[in-house]
Amino acid sequence: MDRTIGWIGTGVMGASMCMHLMKAGHEAFVYNRTKSKAEALLNEGAVWCESPAQVARNADVIFTIVGYPSDVEQTILGTDGVLQHADASKIIVDMTTSEPALAERIFQEAARKGVEALDAPVSGGDVGAREAKLAIMVGGERETFDKVKDLLDVMGTNVQYRGKAGSGQHTKMCNQILIAGTMIGVVESLFYAYKSGMDLNEVIDVIGTGAASSVCINVLGRRIANGDFDPGFFIKHFVKDMGIALAEAKRMQFALPGLALAHQFYVSAMALGYEDLGTQGLYKVFEKMNGE
Template sequence: MEKMKLGWIGTGVMGNSMCGHLLDAGHHVSVYNRTRSKADNLIARGAVWCESPSELAQNSEIVFSIVGFPPDVESVLLGDNGALAGARAGTVLVDMTTSSPELARTIHAEAAARSVAALDAPVSGGDVGAREGTLAIMVGGDRDVFERVRPLFAVMGNNISYMGGAGAGQHTKMCNQILVAGTMIGTVESLLYAQRMGMDLDAVIDVIGQGAARSWMINNLGRRIAKGDFQPGFYIKHFVKDMGIALAEAQRMNLSLPGLALVNQFYVVAQAMGYENLGTQGLYRVLARINNMEGGVAGNGC
């Protein structure tokens, strides 16, 4: 693969590993993050620190971003010191944040007005997928731009799909998050049942994780629940954001999604309980408290 000058904005739980794969592939990478210390390990490996997204874009052929919330995306890409302000004609902006489809279309239009290309390319696979380079990447934008960036996506993921025009990547991710929500509450309730019956959670997962009920959730996050591990691979606060986007899009389309609305309310309760910085498997703690099962999980308790 031809070595390129790349920019990376956002070095959190997933972004740090994803950027690291591009460094390992031999690309010249400039980095920016709101908290510089979270990029120190990448700088030590050869990444070049930039003081703003605008400065970063001036030195990059392709700029990737993965930040927290839609306002963060708007700030780092479209703000006064955002990447678009520093981008030269022909630069590509690739936002990998799970964000609003409407914002993705806005970024695409504003970039095109300056002869800059833009893709929306949210991902699925959590911290494990980011570390192992096995993410699913769903992409919206112009097909020729997608083909230009595809070799770089292949460094970070193994399931890379072009989904259509601007915003199509984000719409696909909404489909993913709707399914995740339903599967997550099923995982939690299944393990709560097993816990109440005094069963070994790992032994239960060994069986049901290989049958008709098998899923990534039960086999990965279920194992973390069994260990009492609620550290984030993906934050509750970010999942609440994602579900909010999906519900807003559904309302705009006059589409009723009662299952998603119910799960969203449980996660809002999780935030109210102070669990917003736990991983999404932290929903177990909410339902454990509702069922008076505090302290019932192996490891550090529920």
């Protein structure tokens, strides 16, 4: 079935993800708060929309990937948002990393209008988005997932249905908790290598193939070694994600002390003005802590 795609949020990851769907032959209606960030898509034939509402009126499946839960709420549930202007039988797929409770609320409010909704956050960063190798974790009705899985497969290599609404977001929290602790290890490891007078890339050549191997060391570690702190994923968004996970843990009445420590380091990065760097920018915090 030839479905028209709506895409809201054409940032570091969203633009690449939408482009893959367009290359697969889907007409796309796009909106972003900063129109210039959608320029590459418009040059490839995407249709510009002036609001999320206009996207909703024109598209069969509406994807959103924005910054914060407040952005998700405004984009989908606001008066000029997607849900207010989506007809029954349309599907909303929110790919933002957001709050599980908000995903459940969107699902419930959409169902009252006959609209289907999924929460489908992703992992893989800018590289995964560009190469269509994202992990996509999905919550909502299984029947809705089955209807859009072919579209999700265009953007990712590991697309998994995780259960009821909110389950995609809970799975993403597991992902972010793991990355948060791993990134502490990455920056401490590479700072140790630097202080020992070793070449960081050569160290990664060794430790990146053994038990310490991870995307964090092999991708983000390489960026640190090469002095590249541009965002594949913003520090400010990672702080948001960690805050969601800590709040969910508190709600469920258990502690995540390792995540709390990592969160403090990243909040320090924000305080130092590094919020728009990639998550590997945490390395700069350790440099400052050690007088570099």
